[in-house]
Amino acid sequence: MSKPLTPPNRKNPLRKTPAPLSPQGIRSRTAHGLTAAAAEGRFALQVCADCGAIVYPPRDACPVCLSARLPYRDTADGGTLVAETTVRVSTDSYFREHLPWRVGTVKLDAGPVLVAHLHDDAREGARVRLALKLDKSGAPVVLALPAQETENMQDDPQLRELTCDPKFRRVLITDGRTAVGQSMAKAFSDAGAAIVFVGLADQWKPFPGMDALRAIERVEIVPLDVTDTESVTEQAQQNGGRIDIVVNTAEHIRPGGIVDRQGLTVARTEIDVRYLGLLRLAQAFGPAMRARGADGVNSATAFVNLLSVYALMNWPSYGAYAAVEAACLSAAQAMRAELRPGGVKVVNVFFGPLETEWFQAVPPPKVAPSRLASAVIGALRQGLEDAFVGEVAQDVRARLAVNPKALERELSG
Amino acid sequence: MADRKSYDGVAVCAPVTIPYRRFSTNSAHWWIGRALRALTRQAGLRPKDIDGLSVSSFTVGPDTAIGLTQHFGLAPRWLDHVPLGGASGVVALRRAARAVQAGDADFVACVAGDTNHVDSFRRTLSTFSRFAQDAVYPYASGGANASFALITKNYMNTYGARREDFAKICVAQRDNALGFPFALMKTRLTLDDYMSARPVCDPIHLYDCVMPCAGAEAFLVCREEAARSLGLAGVRVLSTIERHNAFADDPIQIRGGWALDVAEFWAMAGIGPDDVDLLETYDDYPVISMMQFEDLGFCQKGEGPDFVRSHTLTNGGSFPHNTCGGQLSVGQAGAAGGYLGLVEAIRQLTGQPLGGAVQDARIAVVSGFGMINFDRGLASGAAALARSA
Numbered sequence: 127m128s129k130p131l132t133p134p135n136r137k138n139p140l141r142k143t144p145a146p147l148s149p150q151g152i153r154s155r156t157a158h159g160l161t162a163a164a165a166e167g168r169f170a171l172q173v174c175a176d177c178g179a180i181v182y183p184p185r186d187a188c189p190v191c192l193s194a195r196l197p198y199r200d201t202a203d204g205g206t207l208v209a210e211t212t213v214r215v216s217t218d219s220y221f222r223e224h225l226p227w228r229v230g231t232v233k234l235d236a237g238p239v240l241v242a243h244l245h246d247d248a249r250e251g252a253r254v255r256l257a258l259k260l261d262k263s264g265a266p267v268v269l270a271l272p273a274q275e276t277e278n279m280q281d282d283p284q285l286r287e288l289t290c291d292p293k294f295r296r297v298l299i300t301d302g303r304t305a306v307g308q309s310m311a312k313a314f315s316d317a318g319a320a321i322v323f324v325g326l327a328d329q330w331k332p333f334p335g336m337d338a339l340r341a342i343e344r345v346e347i348v349p350l351d352v353t354d355t356e357s358v359t360e361q362a363q364q365n366g367g368r369i370d371i372v373v374n375t376a377e378h379i380r381p382g383g384i385v386d387r388q389g390l391t392v393a394r395t396e397i398d399v400r401y402l403g404l405l406r407l408a409q410a411f412g413p414a415m416r417a418r419g420a421d422g423v424n425s426a427t428a429f430v431n432l433l434s435v436y437a438l439m440n441w442p443s444y445g446a447y448a449a450v451e452a453a454c455l456s457a458a459q460a461m462r463a464e465l466r467p468g469g470v471k472v473v474n475v476f477f478g479p480l481e482t483e484w485f486q487a488v489p490p491p492k493v494a495p496s497r498l499a500s501a502v503i504g505a506l507r508q509g510l511e512d513a514f515v516g517e518v519a520q521d522v523r524a525r526l527a528v529n530p531k532a533l534e535r536e537l538s539g
Numbered sequence: 540m541a542d543r544k545s546y547d548g549v550a551v552c553a554p555v556t557i558p559y560r561r562f563s564t565n566s567a568h569w570w571i572g573r574a575l576r577a578l579t580r581q582a583g584l585r586p587k588d589i590d591g592l593s594v595s596s597f598t599v600g601p602d603t604a605i606g607l608t609q610h611f612g613l614a615p616r617w618l619d620h621v622p623l624g625g626a627s628g629v630v631a632l633r634r635a636a637r638a639v640q641a642g643d644a645d646f647v648a649c650v651a652g653d654t655n656h657v658d659s660f661r662r663t664l665s666t667f668s669r670f671a672q673d674a675v676y677p678y679a680s681g682g683a684n685a686s687f688a689l690i691t692k693n694y695m696n697t698y699g700a701r702r703e704d705f706a707k708i709c710v711a712q713r714d715n716a717l718g719f720p721f722a723l724m725k726t727r728l729t730l731d732d733y734m735s736a737r738p739v740c741d742p743i744h745l746y747d748c749v750m751p752c753a754g755a756e757a758f759l760v761c762r763e764e765a766a767r768s769l770g771l772a773g774v775r776v777l778s779t780i781e782r783h784n785a786f787a788d789d790p791i792q793i794r795g796g797w798a799l800d801v802a803e804f805w806a807m808a809g810i811g812p813d814d815v816d817l818l819e820t821y822d823d824y825p826v827i828s829m830m831q832f833e834d835l836g837f838c839q840k841g842e843g844p845d846f847v848r849s850h851t852l853t854n855g856g857s858f859p860h861n862t863c864g865g866q867l868s869v870g871q872a873g874a875a876g877g878y879l880g881l882v883e884a885i886r887q888l889t890g891q892p893l894g895g896a897v898q899d900a901r902i903a904v905v906s907g908f909g910m911i912n913f914d915r916g917l918a919s920g921a922a923a924l925a926r927s928a
Binding site: 149150151152153154157182183184189208209210211212213214215216217218221225227229230231233239240241242243250251261263265267 | 660661664665669670672673674675676677678679680681682684685688689690692693696737738739740741742743787790791913914
């Protein structure tokens, strides 16, 4: 049973903030198949298309039949922890700061043997299930978890190092005026966040849900307008040094395509709120977060983008909106590279039409704001980079993987 | 499978050790060059007489054996690079013996050498192999200590070995090392020292680990007549084997490739385990020595702990093992660690030991093991050597 996490003490302002270090993140190109699975929280290994052998470590030829056809496939994750060791001496600077560290040999029921990080409740000789995670370098690693859920399981230090659990962390939700922002505030409070900063522009303007928002435990309303560089900078100066997770809930959703929309006014607002808003947040909060990636239990850990799944493939009914979402997705990829040296994950949570006023005319299935919020919490707890929430988002993801051109035609129908 | 031909007519001679140093600012080229010079001096050869060269080194990069021919001014007609770590010595010997038998070369210089700069060990570990890079090093970066800790733990769980059994191997080797002038560890090791040492990767503790260092080893392979005409004392090769990536289906390593070829090994040598006067195993960790006792047929699988308990393992006692102290006492000079036991066996059998002698040593078995590519050592080899009549 894992020891429950205790809230971190107040930070001693005289002590140096430890510089974030990373484990060695170099992988072969083939091994990045594991990266793709880990990013979405799947457990996938190479499976030989000719003889069916399940293969690990990643190879370019099947060790049974020498076939070169070795696609990654989701694989059963059950196995046995054959032997374990506690590493007390390491040549790597990152691990030296985290010793002792347990690793073990796991025999997967499906065949191969893997060296894995060990959750504290994974015991020698016992059943385990394996999960792929992205470590602080962004590279994929295997973690052995106990076969059954255990008490305080999520508080295990190794698991916490590989994920972005909000517990005891301080979160900034950038816009509390939206239904999504309010659901997010509630979800983070329920998930044990230490402070939930919720940004509001023009606080004097009332809005539906305002009283309920203020009543959420540990919510602190702060002035923030993502369209105003000065406002964003001021908020970062005020609280940026203690914000561990940013969730950008700022939205500007309007129907309409490119050709048939008159003028650029709406497009400019879309770009200002979404794309430039993201840039303002990234520039104001990113550097401090990157510097605080190893700052103890409440280290900076994630920047969450809520992205329309139509960032991946344009939906002409909301064509201009989708184009701006695509710009945000591209910016997120750059941010990922820039924040990785701090061990800060950029988490993209993709959703289809929401159960909100701006998707009023769109038929179901739609995603309720509360569902989106709980998906964000789940993605952070699992340490994902990409999450797809709801049937439409998952459907687009699946179709895109098979045939992007077909998807383009289908969305225009 | 066809029977292999014998290794008759081959002499192994001119054992060379360049004294080890914990750290060195010199390059691997320097160490290998010194060993080649010592070899030619000892054998009474000119460098240009060397027409076969076999090189093993982790730190000579970006060069390989071919680059060294120009570096050293050699023009060999037979050239081998053996990147097999702890199996390098035995494998170099086996291949060189075939070259000499076939007439492809007259004098094959087999040499292994590595330097040890500050930080070169970490660099070697982090880029050791693609599987290590993808699937081992990111897991706490414990290096070989962590991999062998898992193998040791499983062996203890499976066969009931205790830390005291591994201690016996380490303590006996240290006793053997006390007379060996080049050993980096020169003070007696007690059971208490071993048991109370700090843990490194449980159940591996400090004295289970070799100390990385710089050094070089070499020997010469030629025809028996050639050795005689040079006045060199040599040893004969009764049999030798190599095997790689054996038993890939074992979920964790409990045996090495020797177990696959052990019957042929003894049949070819025309002797049995009882005829052996000294054994030099590859001792990167004591559990691997114990596996070699089993897999080479000195005892049955799983009887390693009992076998250790029933012998002194010292030069003057029963079952002399790692008679110069092995890498655990002398130090691990990279690939030269794969030569140490072989070079020591040549000295013992030719009556020129640098440390404690094994009385009337006629037959030695030398065993090699190396290359933790992913979770286990892949390369293995063994040679039975006999004093020339």
